[in-house]
Amino acid sequence: xxxxxxxxxxxxxxxxxxxxxxxxxxxxxxxxxxxxxxxxxxxxxxxxxxxxxxxxxxxxxxxxxxxxxxxxxxxxxxxxxxxxxxxxxxxxxxxxxxxxxxxx
Amino acid sequence: xxxxxxxxxxxxxxxxxxxxxxxxxxxxxxxxxxxxxxxxxxxxxxxxxxxxxxxxxxxxxxxxxxxxxxxxxxxxxxxxxxxxxxxxxxxxxxxxxxxxxxxxxxxxxxxxxxxxxxxxxxxxxxxxxxxxxxxxxxxxxxxxxxxxxxxx
Numbered sequence: 032x033x034x035x036x037x038x039x040x041x042x043x044x045x046x047x048x049x050x051x052x053x054x055x056x057x058x059x060x061x062x063x064x065x066x067x068x069x070x071x072x073x074x075x076x077x078x079x080x081x082x083x084x085x086x087x088x089x090x091x092x093x094x095x096x097x098x099x100x101x102x103x104x105x106x107x108x109x110x111x112x113x114x115x116x117x118x119x120x121x122x123x124x125x126x127x128x129x130x131x132x133x134x135x
Numbered sequence: 136x137x138x139x140x141x142x143x144x145x146x147x148x149x150x151x152x153x154x155x156x157x158x159x160x161x162x163x164x165x166x167x168x169x170x171x172x173x174x175x176x177x178x179x180x181x182x183x184x185x186x187x188x189x190x191x192x193x194x195x196x197x198x199x200x201x202x203x204x205x206x207x208x209x210x211x212x213x214x215x216x217x218x219x220x221x222x223x224x225x226x227x228x229x230x231x232x233x234x235x236x237x238x239x240x241x242x243x244x245x246x247x248x249x250x251x252x253x254x255x256x257x258x259x260x261x262x263x264x265x266x267x268x269x270x271x272x273x274x275x276x277x278x279x280x281x282x283x284x285x286x287x
Contacts, residue, residue, distance in 0.1 A: 032167045089243075097254060098210040101253065103251070104252075106246070108245050
């Protein structure tokens with residue numbers, strides 16, 4: 032699933048900053064196909080969660096107003112170099128993706 | 136049907152119910168309920184009500200960083216943070232979007248109440264950030280002029 036997400040995690044002082052890009056169309060369901068004129072079905076990430084060494088630190092509910100190929104950055108305390116951040120998403124069609132980064 | 140067979144069926148029914156309840160509880164602990172009531176609304180006020188019901192919001196205590204002018208409404212960078220303690224969630228809305236509710240982020244143990252994201256804006260609008268902390272709601276908004284609307 033590495034092709035579905037890029038994740039970086041960097042420690043500065045006591046704060047870890049995570050930056051992630053998830054490759055996903057985030058189709059709203061209200062756009063039309065330019066050639067056929069038919070509506071493109073909604074296809075968007077609904078739920079995302081981020082875990083530090085398996086412990087939940089932040090989670091989110093998303094709608095269709097989140098941009099295509101979602102970018103998400105967040106911060107947390109208590110991480111150490113070598114710890115693993117794992118991000119997992121699930122979309123409205125039941126597909127999922129995940130990505131990991133080791134804190135540097 | 137003999138008694139032992141009936142008991143067996145009852146037993147398996149009960150354990151099925153318990154398994155389902157157990158799964159629901161696990162999901163609940165990972166995610167609060169996805170806000171369908173807010174998502175389904177196509178106007179700002181009903182979407183806001185779908186998110187927070189009739190609760191009052193206070194202006195302030197929320198730092199919302201949004202561009203004054205967004206050349207591309209398909210990808211507008213937004214940052215939200217707050218100095219408030221015990222933040223439960225931060226939610227983002229766009230008041231002119233076809234679906235005004237955009238996202239909600241939940242903060243667990245070690246996270247800081249900060250989020251950086253990119254959103255779609257159909258046209259020039261107010262971006263609204265709402266923070267729930269210690270059971271109270273705080274809000275801030277920012278006008279964004281969109282020169283090319285996002286395909287929302």
